[in-house]
Amino acid sequence: MTADTSTRYREFKMPDVGEGLTEAEILKWYVQPGDSVVDGQVVCEVETAKAAVELPIPYNGVVHELRFEEGTTVDVGASIITVDVAPGSAEPAPAAPAAAAAAVVAEEPAEPAEPATRTPVLVGYGVAEASTKRRARRGAPGASVPEQATAAETAGAAIQAEMNGHAAPPMSAPAQSRPLAKPPVRKLAKDLGVDLATITPTGPGGIITREDVHAATAPATATAPAIAPAPAAVAPTPVAEPATAQAVGVATGRETRIPIKGVRKATAAAMVGSAFTAPHVTEFITVDVTRTMKLVEELKSDKDMAGLRVNPLLLVVKALLVAIKRNPEVNAAWDEANQEIVLKHYVNLGIAAATPRGLIVPNIKDAHDKTLPQLAEALGELVSTAREGKTTPAAMQGGTVTITNVGVFGVDTGTPILNPGESAILAVGAIKLQPWVHKGQVKPRQVTTLALSFDHRLVDGALGSQVLADIAAILEQPKRLITWG
Numbered sequence: 001m002t003a004d005t006s007t008r009y010r011e012f013k014m015p016d017v018g019e020g021l022t023e024a025e026i027l028k029w030y031v032q033p034g035d036s037v038v039d040g041q042v043v044c045e046v047e048t049a050k051a052a053v054e055l056p057i058p059y060n061g062v063v064h065e066l067r068f069e070e071g072t073t074v075d076v077g078a079s080i081i082t083v084d085v086a087p088g089s090a091e092p093a094p095a096a097p098a099a100a101a102a103a104v105v106a107e108e109p110a111e112p113a114e115p116a117t118r119t120p121v122l123v124g125y126g127v128a129e130a131s132t133k134r135r136a137r138r139g140a141p142g143a144s145v146p147e148q149a150t151a152a153e154t155a156g157a158a159i160q161a162e163m164n165g166h167a168a169p170p171m172s173a174p175a176q177s178r179p180l181a182k183p184p185v186r187k188l189a190k191d192l193g194v195d196l197a198t199i200t201p202t203g204p205g206g207i208i209t210r211e212d213v214h215a216a217t218a219p220a221t222a223t224a225p226a227i228a229p230a231p232a233a234v235a236p237t238p239v240a241e242p243a244t245a246q247a248v249g250v251a252t253g254r255e256t257r258i259p260i261k262g263v264r265k266a267t268a269a270a271m272v273g274s275a276f277t278a279p280h281v282t283e284f285i286t287v288d289v290t291r292t293m294k295l296v297e298e299l300k301s302d303k304d305m306a307g308l309r310v311n312p313l314l315l316v317v318k319a320l321l322v323a324i325k326r327n328p329e330v331n332a333a334w335d336e337a338n339q340e341i342v343l344k345h346y347v348n349l350g351i352a353a354a355t356p357r358g359l360i361v362p363n364i365k366d367a368h369d370k371t372l373p374q375l376a377e378a379l380g381e382l383v384s385t386a387r388e389g390k391t392t393p394a395a396m397q398g399g400t401v402t403i404t405n406v407g408v409f410g411v412d413t414g415t416p417i418l419n420p421g422e423s424a425i426l427a428v429g430a431i432k433l434q435p436w437v438h439k440g441q442v443k444p445r446q447v448t449t450l451a452l453s454f455d456h457r458l459v460d461g462a463l464g465s466q467v468l469a470d471i472a473a474i475l476e477q478p479k480r481l482i483t484w485g
Contacts, residue, residue, distance in 0.1 A: 008086045010059050011079040014046070024048045025073045025261060026080070035063045043081060046074075047357065052389045061085040073261060181208040189213045274420045278334070278455040282415040283464055287472040288436055290446040295478045299372075308376040313405050315478060316428050316471075317375055320403060321347060321368055322485045323470035330467050331400050332423045332458045341458060350402035350419055351379065353386035361419050362391050363399040407431060413449040423458045426471070427451040448475075 014024055024046040031043045042054045043063075061083040068074050179196040181189070185208055189196050194216045196208055203209040260268065292315050299310045324331050324347055333342045349367035353360055362385070364370070364378045385391050402425040404416050413429035429449040436445035452468040459467075474480045 008084060009064055009082050010061070010085050012043075012055075012057055012059070012081045012083065013079050014074045014076050015055070016076045023073050023075050024053075026068055026070055027052060028070055029066060031063050031066075031081075033063050033065060037061060037063060037083060048393065052357065053392070057081070057083065059083045059085055062087040179208055180206055185210055185213060189216075192216075274418050277420075278418050279457060280415075280418065280453050281456045281459075281461065281464060282451055282453040283461075283468050284413060284449060284451050285468050285472045286447060286449045287476050288438065288445045289431060289448050289475045292475045292478050293431065293446045304373055305376060308373060309380045310376060312431060313403070313428065314372070314376050314379060315481075316405075316426075316475065317349065317351075317367070317379065317403060318372060318481060318485075319471045319474035319478075320401070320426055321349070322474055322481060323467050324401065325368065326470055326484060327463060327467050330424055330454070330459055330463055333400070333421055334423075334455060334457050344400045347401065348399045350396075350399035350422070350425075351382055352402060352404035352416075353383060353391075355386055355389060357389065360386060360391055360396060361399060361402055362386060362395040363402075365398070401425065403428065407448065413451045415451060416453050418453060418455060422455075424452060424454040424464070424467070427453070450475075 025048075027045045027047050029044050031037060031041075037043060037057050038060050039058055040056045043057045045052060045054050047053075064082045064084045067078075067080050067082070074080055179199070180201065181196055186196065188210060189199075189208075192213060194213055196213075199208050199212050199216050201208040202212055289312070292312060296310055296312055296315065299305050328345075329343065331344045331347055333344065335342050346366055347368040348363040348365050350361040350363040353362065362382050364375070364382060367375065367378070370378060382391075382395075385395070399419055399422055401422055402416075402419045404414075404425060405428045406414050407428050407430035410430050414427050416425045416427045418425050427450065429451070431446050431448045433444050434447040435442050436447055437443075438445055450468060450472060452464060452471075454464045454467075470484075474484065
């Protein structure tokens with residue numbers, strides 16, 4: 001780009017949408033080259049190690065280029081899209097054939113996506129500067145320098161015409177020129193074992209597209225290309241495609257390999273770090289929660305709880321908060337650097353939520369100060385936001401203790417692993433009708449099993465046992481919420 005156009009094209013760089021995140025994956029583009037955009041319009045959705053976030057563009061103008069395809073993981077600070085903020089201005093001529101050749105190897109735009117309809121999540125733009133280097137495409141073996149320049153200039157004009165919304169000029173590259181395709185398409189063809197010389201291009205200006213490559217691997221019953229290649233040049237049918245198949249999680253043979261990235265990658269790293277850093281202890285207790293289940297039904301008809309979701313988890317949340325109030329030392333963190341135990345005088349209560357992108361643990365800020373209706377409202381918002389994939393990174397930071405409800409899967413209980421930086425996690429098992437000795441007689445009662453894992457550096461056996469016993473006592477006799485709370 002020349003000095004005359006340095007202010008015409010504005011680059012939007014991948015921001016740090018969390019605290020200290022270094023990369024994000026582009027999930028979906030909502031715009032394409034040639035689309036008009038306005039300041040604040042969502043242009044793409046990205047997934048970080050913590051959540052999926054929509055990115056708004058801070059410029060008015062016309063999309064000039066998408067730098068990365070959907071599914072690409074991009075470093076924070078890298079330019080992901082350029083916007084022409086002065087559309088209609090004369091396009092400067094390339095300074096040299098090398099400039100046109102660089103246009104040929106520009107990253108292929110993502111496939112069209114539906115316009116965004118969700119409210120954008122605004123993020124900061126103050127990120128470190130980063131540069132992207134590109135290699136100029138070398139000519140085909142045996143081609144002379146003038147021939148290579150001609151092919152590059154023609155292809156560059158075709159791509160520029162496409163971006164400006166004009167018809168692409170016809171290609172007139174020499175017969176022996178290297179087939180025109182962008183780097184991602186060349187890599188795809190290589191992975192699939194397809195010879196680009198055998199493909200009839202359908203892209204503007206005679207450029208081979210991803211669809212052309214996939215079509216070349218279709219079964220023989222598919223429609224033949226308009227110009228059939230010589231028999232000796234027919235691309236072989238790939239027997240195994242581990243690299244490409246594994247990259248998209250497609251079954252190859254007897255296995256399916258799925259790339260570990262985003263939320264799942266971060267969760268795995270956090271759990272390994274927690275399991276091998278904090279000495280875990282897990283204790284269990286089985287409790288009769290029949291009275292709690294009756295209270296749940298009564299609260300559903302209470303006018304103060306109208307419009308709110310009332311379920312057993314709500315009372316488990318309240319029971320844990322009361323137990324922490326009675327045993328505040330359990331709400332702490334271990335500061336390895338300063339060799340200190342940090343007692344927290346607030347409770348940010350995490351709720352483990354299973355989502356299509358993996359396990360996330362958003363938390364209810366200052367849960368200790370909330371009334372039961374406020375807790376019900378916060379819990380409902382937390383769950384619905386997580387299911388919609390709209391949980392923000394801030395909602396998953398600063399947790400102190402966590403609840404994981406494995407009972408919704410019909411599981412009796414488990415040995416949960418601590419969320420990094422937290423002191424305890426409570427697992428709630430399925431509530432089942434079981435024979436139970438009640439007032440000296442065996443009767444069917446609603447029973448569940450609780451499991452409390454805690455960091456033994458912070459919480460000794462006596463403290464952990466007391467917390468778990470208090471939770472069980474409240475769920476067995478929920479009137480203790482009044483006398484203890």
